[in-house]
Amino acid sequence: MDTIEQNKQTVTAFIDALFSQGDLGAVDTYLAEDFVNNDPPFGAGADREGMRRAGALFRAACPDWHSDQDLLVAEGDLVVEHFTASGTHQGELLGVAPTGRPLRLPGINIFRLRDGRIVERWGRLDEYGLLRQLGLA
Numbered sequence: 001m002d003t004i005e006q007n008k009q010t011v012t013a014f015i016d017a018l019f020s021q022g023d024l025g026a027v028d029t030y031l032a033e034d035f036v037n038n039d040p041p042f043g044a045g046a047d048r049e050g051m052r053r054a055g056a057l058f059r060a061a062c063p064d065w066h067s068d069q070d071l072l073v074a075e076g077d078l079v080v081e082h083f084t085a086s087g088t089h090q091g092e093l094l095g096v097a098p099t100g101r102p103l104r105l106p107g108i109n110i111f112r113l114r115d116g117r118i119v120e121r122w123g124r125l126d127e128y129g130l131l132r133q134l135g136l137a
Contacts, residue, residue: 062088
């Protein structure tokens with residue numbers, strides 16, 4: 001298997017472990033020590049701990065939270081993922097009490113990898129759409 005395919009597998013495994021399975025240890029397994037999140041969601045920090053907090057936030061609010069990859073493309077040391085994450089709002093999220101309604105969050109992530117680990121992330125999430133679903137926008 002070439003490096004591009006390995007990078008795609010690493011990204012897929014990371015997203016599945018952190019967001020679909022709720023394994024917060026995935027941050028330690030898949031993200032490099034010097035990981036930088038260039039676009040941290042919902043006020044999370046730009047480091048590994050910020051990514052761990054983002055995963056914990058969504059799993060606490062939606063225990064069935066999962067991320068489905070709609071498209072995965074890679075070239076060189078970059079992997080681009082178009083995804084749709086979703087779950088049932090069963091815990092507080094961004095100050096909003098549980099509604100029991102389904103939530104949906106589409107987005108795009110770009111990951112840069114080095115030596116089999118994720119070192120950078122850029123992303124665009126439909127944060128406004130999520131805020132609308134929560135009645136905050």
